Amino acid sequence: MCEKCFTEERKFFKDLEDWKKFDFELSKKLVAEQLKYINFANDGKNGKDDGVYRYDCLTCRQIWYLREPNDSWGGGSFIRG
Numbered sequence: 001m002c003e004k005c006f007t008e009e010r011k012f013f014k015d016l017e018d019w020k021k022f023d024f025e026l027s028k029k030l031v032a033e034q035l036k037y038i039n040f041a042n043d044g045k046n047g048k049d050d051g052v053y054r055y056d057c058l059t060c061r062q063i064w065y066l067r068e069p070n071d072s073w074g075g076g077s078f079i080r081g
Helices: 016-031
Strands: 035-042 051-057 063-067 077-080
Antiparallel strands (some): 035 051
């Protein structure tokens, strides 16, 4: 973990607003080429759209796993790989 990617994990997103704020920060880091999208890994649990997105920090080389929330009540996570 480093300042260029993220300094803490997100075990869950508490609500839609929390998710939107995080998603905006993630998008800024991708545009600034601080993080790189690696791939989407389907976990096969709830259809083709369920799984994790993998990202790589181009500074510290930390791998991150993003599971998007599946409803407006929160959920999902962003954790180290």
